[in-house]
Amino acid sequence: MKVHDIVKWESIDHLEKTTPIPDWVYDAPAAKNYGVVRRMPIMNGMVPIGLRGSTREQRFGTFIHQSHIVEVMTPVDLVDRIEGYANEIHLPPLKKIKEAFEQFNLRWGPTGSVGFELATAIPVTTERSDLDLCIYMDAIDRELLAEAGKFLETLGRRIDVQVELASVGAFLLNDFLKHEKSGFVLRTPFGPQLCTTVENQIRLLVNH
Structure with missing residues (x-):
């Protein structure tokens, strides 16, 4: 997986939770199952992704383990x-x-x-x-x-x-x-x- 790739997962519960997830993520159709790989190293299987909401201000960077990713679209x-x-x-x-x-x-x-x-x-x-x-x-x-x-x-x-x-x-x-x-x-x-x-x-x- 590389920067700009779009990854899909089955459950929002699979997102890494070290950083609290904003409330809007749970209500945004674009953020529930999809994220865009960010320009950061992938370490210990943790893929850096960016989530997007319905406004330009709604952006959130987090991680998901590659074992939870079910589809990658370049x-x-x-x-x-x-x-x-x-x-x-x-x-x-x-x-x-x-x-x-x-x-x-x-x-x-x-x-x-x-x-x-x-x-x-x-x-x-x-x-x-x-x-x-x-x-x-x-x-x-x-x-x-x-x-x-x-x-x-x-x-x-x-x-x-x-x-x-x-x-x-x-x-x-x-x-x-x-x-x-x-x-x-x-x-x-x-x-x-x-x-x-x-x-x-x-x-x-x-x-x-």
């Missing part, structure tokens, strides 16, 4: 569900992205509220919801990322893209394209790091 898995998505606001750009990213030969998937909605069929988006995406790469390909960025700008709406670099971490596409040489933020399981690239390789910026 963002890449959700691409196959786009054609059957009934949301008239978010479906058109998703279809365009799917077609373009297939031509780019990119591994990707929807995340955020749209990804959650695709995975669970629980309505959590609004007209103002951002469209969040994740692109998966084994190594940085700046030309390909620049091409993807230019395409996304043609869609005329806010799209937040994280690039997940295998075994390293993730960075925001726009941050990388604008600040590749001066310094962009790499999100890792152990916290953010300021980085640049040298010949498409990540280099940490260290204060001397």
Whole structure:
């Protein structure tokens, strides 16, 4: 299981209870059986997850043991569900992205509220919801990322893209394209790091 994956469990009683669970969790359809894996190490089988309620303020981070997880849905898995998505606001750009990213030969998937909605069929988006995406790469390909960025700008709406670099971490596409040489933020399981690239390789910026 990796960050952005959506996990399902049978009973809310299986959630780790070291931290008191907010009352809203028990009344939120989106939180009773589903959570999104957070960017933290999985230790002793405890998977860090985030729960969501009906408002932006209702977010709660907790853990569930992997033995209680009955289904894992990755963002890449959700691409196959786009054609059957009934949301008239978010479906058109998703279809365009799917077609373009297939031509780019990119591994990707929807995340955020749209990804959650695709995975669970629980309505959590609004007209103002951002469209969040994740692109998966084994190594940085700046030309390909620049091409993807230019395409996304043609869609005329806010799209937040994280690039997940295998075994390293993730960075925001726009941050990388604008600040590749001066310094962009790499999100890792152990916290953010300021980085640049040298010949498409990540280099940490260290204060001397």
